[in-house]
Amino acid sequence: MSVRRLTDQQPNSFEFSPENLDWATKQLTKYPAGRQASAVIPLLWRAQEQHDYWLPKPAIEKVADMLGMPYIRALEVATFYTMFNLAPVGKYFIQMCGTTPCMLRGSNDLKAVLEQRIGDQQHVTPDGKFSWLEVECLGACCNAPMVQINNDYYEDLTPVSFSKLLDDLDAGRPVIKGSQTGRKTSEPEFGKLTALTSFYPNVPLSNDNGAAAPAVAQTASNTDRPEMHVADAPVLTKRVSEEPISDMHKPELLCTARSGAADDLKLIWGVGPKLEIMLHEMGIFHFDQIAAWTQMNLLWVDQNLKSFKGRALRDGWIEQSKKLATGWRPSNSDGDKPV
Numbered sequence: 119m120s121v122r123r124l125t126d127q128q129p130n131s132f133e134f135s136p137e138n139l140d141w142a143t144k145q146l147t148k149y150p151a152g153r154q155a156s157a158v159i160p161l162l163w164r165a166q167e168q169h170d171y172w173l174p175k176p177a178i179e180k181v182a183d184m185l186g187m188p189y190i191r192a193l194e195v196a197t198f199y200t201m202f203n204l205a206p207v208g209k210y211f212i213q214m215c216g217t218t219p220c221m222l223r224g225s226n227d228l229k230a231v232l233e234q235r236i237g238d239q240q241h242v243t244p245d246g247k248f249s250w251l252e253v254e255c256l257g258a259c260c261n262a263p264m265v266q267i268n269n270d271y272y273e274d275l276t277p278v279s280f281s282k283l284l285d286d287l288d289a290g291r292p293v294i295k296g297s298q299t300g301r302k303t304s305e306p307e308f309g310k311l312t313a314l315t316s317f318y319p320n321v322p323l324s325n326d327n328g329a330a331a332p333a334v335a336q337t338a339s340n341t342d343r344p345e346m347h348v349a350d351a352p353v354l355t356k357r358v359s360e361e362p363i364s365d366m367h368k369p370e371l372l373c374t375a376r377s378g379a380a381d382d383l384k385l386i387w388g389v390g391p392k393l394e395i396m397l398h399e400m401g402i403f404h405f406d407q408i409a410a411w412t413q414m415n416l417l418w419v420d421q422n423l424k425s426f427k428g429r430a431l432r433d434g435w436i437e438q439s440k441k442l443a444t445g446w447r448p449s450n451s452d453g454d455k456p457v
Contacts, residue, residue: 122197122198122200122204123197123204124174124175124193124197124204124205125204125205125206127205127206128174128175128176129174129176130176131176132165132169132174132176132177132179132180133180134164134165134168134180135168138164138165138168141164142157142161142164142184145157145160145161146184146185154185154186155185155186155187155191157185158181158182158185158187158191158192158195159195159199161181161184161185162177162178162181162192162195162196162202163201163202165177165178165180165181166202166203167269170206170207170209171203171207171211171268172203172204172205172206172207173196173202173203173204178192178193178196179192200253205240206242206249207240207242207249208236208242208243208246208247208248208249208250209246209247209248210247210248210249210267210268210287211249211250211251211267211268212232212236212248212249212250212251212265212266212267213250213251213252213253213256213265213266213267214228214229214232214250214251214252214253214265215252215253215254215255215256215258215262215263215264215265215266216229216252216253216254217254217255217259219255219259219262220255220259220262220263220264221263222262223262223263224262224263224275224276224277225262225263227263227276227277228263228265228275228277228280229252230277231277231280231281231284232250235248235281235284236248236249236250239251239252247287247288248284248287248288253266256271258271258273260304261273261274261297261301262274263275265280267287270295270296271295271296272293272295272296272298273296273297273298273301274297274298274299274301275298276298279298283298362421363414363417363418363421364418365418367412367414367415367417367418368415368418369402369407369410369411369412369415369418369419370407370410371400371401371402372401372402372403372404372407373401374403375398375403375404376403376404380398380403380404381403381404381405381442383397383402383403383405385442385447385448386405386408386433386435386438386439386442387433387438388429388432388433389435393423393426393429396423396424396426400419400422402419404443405439405442405443406439406443407439408435408436408439409436409439409440409442409443411435411436413436416430416431416435416436417431
């Protein structure tokens with residue numbers, strides 16, 4: 119491990135704010151008598167957060183005094199763990215993951231953006247806003263490449279989206295945390311889920327701040343239905359649970375088919391004669407009916423399909439029906455519908 123030393127730029131003293139001092143005092147009660155030194159890492163971390171995300175020598179000594187530790191013991195901890203910054207960092211401290219998964223997904227391109235915009239690692243821009251450091255795995259490999267800025271993760275980055283993120287931070291504009299494409303955990307980048315597809319699969323989530331996730335810039339052809347493209351589904355504010363969907367989300371239903379002629383709903387991939395009869399009994403006869411559904415309408419229908427529960431979401435009925443309502447029909451060679 120490389121030698122890490124304290125910077126020559128040191129403040130004269132450090133004191134916890136009243137709020138942080140109260141927090142630190144409560145932390146000490148979690149440990150048996152004589153074992154308070156076990157709180158050294160959380161207290162050093164809180165001191166770093168308070169001091170613009172870097173840890174000065176007076177703060178390390180303050181924590182040591184609170185814990186009854188020799189200064190050298192606290193210094194050993196602070197200099198060993200790279201989570202502690204021993205010199206000033208920018209207002210937005212960027213930790214760029216360069217470990218293999220992120221590297222394979224394009225972290226070198228993000229690194230080029232940082233070098234061009236900010237400069238060398240650990241260099242603070244003249245306005246004090248930005249500095250960066252390449253770090254080891256941050257544990258978000260499934261949404262690589264990614265960076266951590268202060269306490270937040272920003273994932274599924276490209277050079278373009280990363281540059282825009284930095285522009286927004288620089289201008290003080292709000293930013294979306296987490297995935298920059300709206301992807302969650304290990305979900306496929308494009309297309310439908312292929313695993314963990316239990317009750318109501320493939321229902322997108324909003325971002326943690328409640329804002330709708332941005333639409334994916336491109337769509338991918340579903341390999342099961344070569345001519346069907348997965349459209350951007352409406353974004354829900356939370357993943358739907360096992361609780362019943364209220365009747366307030368019931369879509370418009372018809373007593374009979376318009377003009378006495380129902381559309382051939384069996385053209386929807388996954389809908390056979392039995393399911394078509396069930397849809398007719400519910401009051402669903404036409405592609406444009408389904409195409410007009412909201413995501414919550416779809417969930418209401420899905421829960422009322424009984425033994426076919428989950429089929430409407432899994433097979434993307436809304437997206438299929440939007441295309442079928444335009445008059446498009448799959449060819450017999452597609453293998454994506456009952457012939």
